[in-house]
Amino acid sequence: MAITITYLNRNGGGxxxxxxxxxGTTIKQFLADRGIEADNYTIRIVRxxxxxxxxxxxxxxxxxxxxxxxxxxIEGAR
Amino acid sequence: xRISKRKLMEVALSIRxxxxxxxxxxxxxxxxxxxAARRSRRRRAQLIQLARRHSLLSCxxxxxxxxxxxxxxxGGLPYIAYDHRIVRSHLAMxxxxxxxxHTEWKRLKAETAxxxxxxxxxxxxETELAKESPLEVRWIVDNITLDDVWIGDIEVxxxxxxxxxxxxxKSVDTGEKNGYQHxxxxxxxxxxxxxxxxxxxxxxxxxxxLAVKDMIENLLRTYNPHSPYISLEDWENGPSSxxxxxxxRYSDDELAYSERYRDYLCPNCRCYCDECEDYVSEYDYDxxxxxxxRCVEMESDVCALCLERFWHxxxxxxEMLVDGKMETVPCCExxxxxxxxxQAAESNEKEENELEPERNDHADAACLLAPxxxxxxxxx
Numbered sequence: 001m002a003i004t005i006t007y008l009n010r011n012g013g014g015x016x017x018x019x020x021x022x023x024g025t026t027i028k029q030f031l032a033d034r035g036i037e038a039d040n041y042t043i044r045i046v047r048x049x050x051x052x053x054x055x056x057x058x059x060x061x062x063x064x065x066x067x068x069x070x071x072x073x074i075e076g077a078r
Numbered sequence: 079x080r081i082s083k084r085k086l087m088e089v090a091l092s093i094r095x096x097x098x099x100x101x102x103x104x105x106x107x108x109x110x111x112x113x114a115a116r117r118s119r120r121r122r123a124q125l126i127q128l129a130r131r132h133s134l135l136s137c138x139x140x141x142x143x144x145x146x147x148x149x150x151x152x153g154g155l156p157y158i159a160y161d162h163r164i165v166r167s168h169l170a171m172x173x174x175x176x177x178x179x180h181t182e183w184k185r186l187k188a189e190t191a192x193x194x195x196x197x198x199x200x201x202x203x204e205t206e207l208a209k210e211s212p213l214e215v216r217w218i219v220d221n222i223t224l225d226d227v228w229i230g231d232i233e234v235x236x237x238x239x240x241x242x243x244x245x246x247x248k249s250v251d252t253g254e255k256n257g258y259q260h261x262x263x264x265x266x267x268x269x270x271x272x273x274x275x276x277x278x279x280x281x282x283x284x285x286x287x288l289a290v291k292d293m294i295e296n297l298l299r300t301y302n303p304h305s306p307y308i309s310l311e312d313w314e315n316g317p318s319s320x321x322x323x324x325x326x327r328y329s330d331d332e333l334a335y336s337e338r339y340r341d342y343l344c345p346n347c348r349c350y351c352d353e354c355e356d357y358v359s360e361y362d363y364d365x366x367x368x369x370x371x372r373c374v375e376m377e378s379d380v381c382a383l384c385l386e387r388f389w390h391x392x393x394x395x396x397e398m399l400v401d402g403k404m405e406t407v408p409c410c411e412x413x414x415x416x417x418x419x420x421q422a423a424e425s426n427e428k429e430e431n432e433l434e435p436e437r438n439d440h441a442d443a444a445c446l447l448a449p450x451x452x453x454x455x456x457x458x
Contacts, residue, residue, distance in 0.1 A: 077302060078264075
């Protein structure tokens, strides 16, 4: 069975991307498929009633999740 | 300050409405762009057709490169111009953007305001409500250390209704840091996003405030040595600036401001010009005249006699015979005096010379008269 999540990352041109993944897909698997090293990002999931939280690598994605990956190094300027 | 459930839902719905409105505006703008691109392409095709029909080879040749077209110029004469809208890939890109917006629109329509409410709830748990109208939250990004330099605690204020973020340092006296709140935050609290603001604004527009919050925190904890408001070295040791000439950094006390360069010069690179009362670099300084080269060029001249350079105020205009013509030339005081005394001596000599023949005339007359006198004496 497949679930749909919203994935927010900087490569999305600012828009949130919709992804359909198989049920039980973990954060680790999802990020690995996209070549994302979790150590270099602030990762959060916003899930309906539960609100936002930082997931563990083994956390399974659920229908309607909003997953955000924000790079740890964001260089500002002047 | 706490926010009621009703208010939370109201805010979530207004954010959703704003998101719809922004998508609509963007779609309208893209549609206008697509129409303009199509019009440009059509116009170029017509121009080529016309040129072919009338065998205008030169025109055809000029319209051959990609995206070139004819534009009406001044006086009705057309000129060849590059119009990026003609390129097929531009139109394709606009269409792709339009499709993206359409997908986003459909996705947003299918969604309820629940994800925004969930986002807001967590945000309000992690932050403090600063204002209810417009809804604004604040939080502290604590103990920021960049490359072993302690920056302190930064209070961030974020407006949830419009994209407006301010950050203020709560730990250090920013007066000692030229007012800067952080190496990447200006004195009035504006974060310099270095281009990341478009992402942050898109997240903000969609109600993904937690992602914006994460972005702000990660930006404040990252140092970009290539473009800070204030370098970490200056943050630690007090503000300094660099010399315009050698680029070395000096404390503000050691540097002098040059009006000419509109920048600072260090003690090793600067010279003071008494004429224009400004600092210049040694390359722009004339050490013989003890002034800047510009002043020397504008305010000085060469003495016509000794060929030394003097300030205009030290020179006098003297009339003298130059190449057989009387001319007024600049002359220094010494040369002028010498010239005048020489002139006086010459005129005295001339006068004497003019008197001499008179005396000689008398003598000659005496000589001529002498035999006669002598004769007359003998005859007597």
